[in-house]
Each structure stands twice: as structure tokens, then as C-alpha cells.
Amino acid sequence: MRADATTISSEPIVKKRSNSSFWKTFLRYKWLYLLMVPGIVYYLVYHYVPMFGLVVAFKKYNLMKGMWGSEWVGFDNFRTIFTSPEFPSLLRNTILISVYRILFNMVPDVLLALMLNEIRVNWFKRIVQTITYGPHFLSWIIVYGLVFSFFAPGAGLVTTFFRDLGWGELDVLANSEYFRSLLVSTDIWKSTGFGAIIYLAALSSINHELYEAAVVDGAGRWRQLWHITLPGIREVFILLLILRIGHIMDAGFEQVYIFLNARVYDVGDILDTWIFRRGIEQMEFSVPAAMGVFKSVIGLALVIGANKLAKKVGGSGIW
Known part of the structure; x- marks a missing residue:
């Protein structure tokens, strides 16, 4: 029972240590992460967000109705x-x-x-x-x-x-x-x-x-x-x-x-x-x-x- 109690009680400590280690690493390299932000934003805006426009390929697109209001035509x-x-x-x-x-x-x-x-x-x-x-x-x-x-x-x-x-x-x-x-x-x-x-x-x-x-x-x-x-x-x-x-x-x-x-x-x-x-x-x-x-x-x-x-x-x- 003592071994089980020790095991159970140690789990939150491990999680806390891992979380603290993550934040320490993040703070240590915060300027490098900051330099990554423009590149991440670029790919999100110009590469990933436009992927939602792929639904136009499966619709009969109408400018007046918009992308979601246009009729589905499948393939x-x-x-x-x-x-x-x-x-x-x-x-x-x-x-x-x-x-x-x-x-x-x-x-x-x-x-x-x-x-x-x-x-x-x-x-x-x-x-x-x-x-x-x-x-x-x-x-x-x-x-x-x-x-x-x-x-x-x-x-x-x-x-x-x-x-x-x-x-x-x-x-x-x-x-x-x-x-x-x-x-x-x-x-x-x-x-x-x-x-x-x-x-x-x-x-x-x-x-x-x-x-x-x-x-x-x-x-x-x-x-x-x-x-x-x-x-x-x-x-x-x-x-x-x-x-x-x-x-x-x-x-x-x-x-x-x-x-x-x-x-x-x-x-x-x-x-x-x-x-x-x-x-x-x-x-x-x-x-x-x-x-x-x-x-x-x-x-x-x-x-x-x-x-x-x-x-x-x-x-x-x-x-």
C-alpha cells in the first residue's frame, strides 16, 4: 500500500516538473520563438487558411451566393x-x-x-x-x-x-x-x-x-x-x-x-x-x-x- 501511495503521489510531481521544464526552456529561447512567429503566421495565412477554399472544387460556385451558399455538385x-x-x-x-x-x-x-x-x-x-x-x-x-x-x-x-x-x-x-x-x-x-x-x-x-x-x-x-x-x-x-x-x-x-x-x-x-x-x-x-x-x-x-x-x-x- 505504501508503494502504491508513493507511486500515485509522485505523478503530479512529475507533471509539475515537466511543465516547469517546458516553461524554463520557452523563456530561455523566447527570442528564437519570437523569430518563428512571422514564418508561422505566413504559412497559416497564405497556405493553411486558403485550404478551406478547396470546397469550391466540389460546388457550382456563384459569386452572389458565396462559397458556403453555392450548390454542391460533388465530382x-x-x-x-x-x-x-x-x-x-x-x-x-x-x-x-x-x-x-x-x-x-x-x-x-x-x-x-x-x-x-x-x-x-x-x-x-x-x-x-x-x-x-x-x-x-x-x-x-x-x-x-x-x-x-x-x-x-x-x-x-x-x-x-x-x-x-x-x-x-x-x-x-x-x-x-x-x-x-x-x-x-x-x-x-x-x-x-x-x-x-x-x-x-x-x-x-x-x-x-x-x-x-x-x-x-x-x-x-x-x-x-x-x-x-x-x-x-x-x-x-x-x-x-x-x-x-x-x-x-x-x-x-x-x-x-x-x-x-x-x-x-x-x-x-x-x-x-x-x-x-x-x-x-x-x-x-x-x-x-x-x-x-x-x-x-x-x-x-x-x-x-x-x-x-x-x-x-x-x-x-x-x-
């Missing part, structure tokens, strides 16, 4: 999407453009980071970094203005050069054969320098004693690159690859919408541009909302699948 909006004759083409264009971005945009980031890491002249390295990072801070409207000045039909610098040399008319902006290549190449030019920053940070975390040991063993620069440098950035590469796979249904709306024109709709019209036309231009909100739900579900499934695959091949994944 009718999803049936409208999947039975639309435009849907196969939209899905194909979205996936192809996203896959091209993943295949051709990640390798230049790594190559630029490796080259910058080998430069020993600091002033030259800073100049190269400034030149390559600069395009990232330009908006896609400015980038399109630069591209238009070079490839405008009949008046661009490059098209005029081709015509003056007798090589014929060069049509890049309005040619469906070149549109996807144009998107990928301009995205490489704009984002490669900034993307290399992450890999440079990963390269700086590699233990230099590994390189010293490799030199003692007689390994050259290529051997060091293959056995030390590339394995050192493998985890970062896999992490970024998983994140890009999760956004495979996006395909870069801003860039595509700015570069898109009527002559390249068959190869450039994607899910997001279709959502913009139906939702903003035609003021039809329910079907685009259903398309957004479809994209989110596919993106979540891709992230989970890519994360499991990364763990199977030896990576750490996201979680």
Missing part, C-alpha cells in the same frame, strides 16, 4: 476536366515541359558550381558569380523583352542578321518546333547561376582532409571529383530533385504565360495557363479549383514516391 467539376478534349494535350505539355526543365536545368547548376569551386583567383571568381547570378533577379517580362529584341519576326537582331545574309526568315517565337527549347534555354540562362549557390554551399561543407588524403594516395583532380566531390553533393542533388518532381505539374506558369502565343498553343498551353483563362478571364472558379486539387494530389503522390525511391537507392530523402 461533376472533375468529370468536366477529365472529359474535356483539351485535357490530354494540357497534361502532356505540362509534363513534357517540366521533365525538360528537370533533365536540362539541374546539370548546369552542378557544372557551374564545380567550375566556380575550382577557380582560385578570387577577383575573377566574384566577377563570374556576379554575371551568372544577375539574370535570376530579372523578371520574366524583362527576359521576354530581351528575347523579343533578338528574335522578333522580321525586326529582331538575330532574325535581321539571318535575312541580310540570305539565310531566310528565322521564326523562333511563333514556331511550335522551337517553343519548348526556347523555354528551357531561357530558364537555364536565368536560373543556373542562382541554383549553383546551393551546390557551392554543399561543396564548402566537404572535409578538406579527404582531398589531402586523396593527394597522398596519388589521386588526380578527376579522381577527387569522382570519389569525393560528387558524393559530397549527392544528398543535396537528390533533395532538390525530389522537390522539383513535386512541382512537375506546375511547369513554370509565369514564363509560359508570357512566352505563349496563339501559334504555339498546341505545344505550350499547360494546366496553369488553362486555369488562368477559365478562372480569371472567364470568371469560372469551380472547374479551375478542381484542376488545382488534381494538381496538388498528383504532386503529393510524386513527392512521396520520389522520397521512397531516393531512400531505396541510398539517399536520405526529405523525411
Whole structure:
């Protein structure tokens, strides 16, 4: 009986101690918790609260009746999407453009980071970094203005050069054969320098004693690159690859919408541009909302699948 009494009486003490320990820890790191508040508020306001708007995808939304007063239609909006004759083409264009971005945009980031890491002249390295990072801070409207000045039909610098040399008319902006290549190449030019920053940070975390040991063993620069440098950035590469796979249904709306024109709709019209036309231009909100739900579900499934695959091949994944 005494043992039972001791056990029972000790429980409140343990709880009191745990509570006091929590408040001591909270007070000790109160300023760090305070720094977390803006980030938490941002995600609550712009990411979690808008999730309640997903019910629009299951309603026939009416602006006058509001979100809760509109009529429930179940999965009718999803049936409208999947039975639309435009849907196969939209899905194909979205996936192809996203896959091209993943295949051709990640390798230049790594190559630029490796080259910058080998430069020993600091002033030259800073100049190269400034030149390559600069395009990232330009908006896609400015980038399109630069591209238009070079490839405008009949008046661009490059098209005029081709015509003056007798090589014929060069049509890049309005040619469906070149549109996807144009998107990928301009995205490489704009984002490669900034993307290399992450890999440079990963390269700086590699233990230099590994390189010293490799030199003692007689390994050259290529051997060091293959056995030390590339394995050192493998985890970062896999992490970024998983994140890009999760956004495979996006395909870069801003860039595509700015570069898109009527002559390249068959190869450039994607899910997001279709959502913009139906939702903003035609003021039809329910079907685009259903398309957004479809994209989110596919993106979540891709992230989970890519994360499991990364763990199977030896990576750490996201979680």
C-alpha cells in the first residue's frame, strides 16, 4: 500500500516538473520563438487558411451566393476536366515541359558550381558569380523583352542578321518546333547561376582532409571529383530533385504565360495557363479549383514516391 501511495503521489510531481521544464526552456529561447512567429503566421495565412477554399472544387460556385451558399455538385467539376478534349494535350505539355526543365536545368547548376569551386583567383571568381547570378533577379517580362529584341519576326537582331545574309526568315517565337527549347534555354540562362549557390554551399561543407588524403594516395583532380566531390553533393542533388518532381505539374506558369502565343498553343498551353483563362478571364472558379486539387494530389503522390525511391537507392530523402 505504501508503494502504491508513493507511486500515485509522485505523478503530479512529475507533471509539475515537466511543465516547469517546458516553461524554463520557452523563456530561455523566447527570442528564437519570437523569430518563428512571422514564418508561422505566413504559412497559416497564405497556405493553411486558403485550404478551406478547396470546397469550391466540389460546388457550382456563384459569386452572389458565396462559397458556403453555392450548390454542391460533388465530382461533376472533375468529370468536366477529365472529359474535356483539351485535357490530354494540357497534361502532356505540362509534363513534357517540366521533365525538360528537370533533365536540362539541374546539370548546369552542378557544372557551374564545380567550375566556380575550382577557380582560385578570387577577383575573377566574384566577377563570374556576379554575371551568372544577375539574370535570376530579372523578371520574366524583362527576359521576354530581351528575347523579343533578338528574335522578333522580321525586326529582331538575330532574325535581321539571318535575312541580310540570305539565310531566310528565322521564326523562333511563333514556331511550335522551337517553343519548348526556347523555354528551357531561357530558364537555364536565368536560373543556373542562382541554383549553383546551393551546390557551392554543399561543396564548402566537404572535409578538406579527404582531398589531402586523396593527394597522398596519388589521386588526380578527376579522381577527387569522382570519389569525393560528387558524393559530397549527392544528398543535396537528390533533395532538390525530389522537390522539383513535386512541382512537375506546375511547369513554370509565369514564363509560359508570357512566352505563349496563339501559334504555339498546341505545344505550350499547360494546366496553369488553362486555369488562368477559365478562372480569371472567364470568371469560372469551380472547374479551375478542381484542376488545382488534381494538381496538388498528383504532386503529393510524386513527392512521396520520389522520397521512397531516393531512400531505396541510398539517399536520405526529405523525411
